[in-house]
Amino acid sequence: MPKNDSRRGATNLGTPLMIVAFVVIGGFMYWLSAQAAAERAQREIDEVPVEDTSPTTGAVPVGDIETDGTPFVGQEVRIAATNVASLLGDQGFWLETPSGNPFLISKGPEVMASGVTVTPGSAVGVVGTVHAMGDSVLTAWTDAGTIAEGDRIVAEFATHFIEATEIEAADGGGQSGAGETNANEGNGASGN
Secondary structure (H helix, E strand, O other), rough: HHHHHHHHHHHHHHHHHHHHHHHHHHHOOOHHHHHHHHHHOOOOHHOOOOOOOOOOEEOOOOOHHHHHHHEEHHHHHHEEEEEEEEEEEEEEEEHHHHHHEEEEEEEHHHHHOOOOOOOOOEEEEEEEEEEEEOHHHHHHHHHHHOOOOHHHHOOOOEEEEEEEEEEOOOOOEEEEOEEEOOOOOOOOOOOO
16 A cells, blocks of 8 residues: 555645646746747848948048058048049049149049049049059059159159049039049040
8 A cells, every 4th residue: 555655645745846847948948949049130230231331432632552552452532532643645634632642543443434534733532442552563553554754753653552443523524425524514624
């Protein structure tokens, strides 16, 4: 008979232990689902595009690039309306900077094809990609006939330049070519 009494106690204890086990497993499953939901939420936060504060979002002062263009190499930048200091053959022009050292703007293929011209003293805004200056760039410009040998010597002083994809007259003149504004509209200057 003692055997039956011990079984009866085990039977009475089995049901509450089973309920506790289900509650613990249920709590553990709830905790796991909460962790997975938190990870999904974090991934969604990480994937939400953050407002871009790189130089391409707004106008970059030409003095920032002229001082040290290295951080901007390969980036598309926008230069706010700045006065043209002088021309560099048909290839480009120099913008005035606060330091007094002009910064080189090269007309990209789209701008060259559109026939955009600028004049010294006019104010233009520029959009383009920053590049480091090198002998291969100067040789290509000389071989293409867009700069003369004398202009090459002057261009060698540039450490960086912007290859313009868009040139806009500060006065908001008419559109020319691939979305560029002709800063010399109506006066017939050739850009040389």
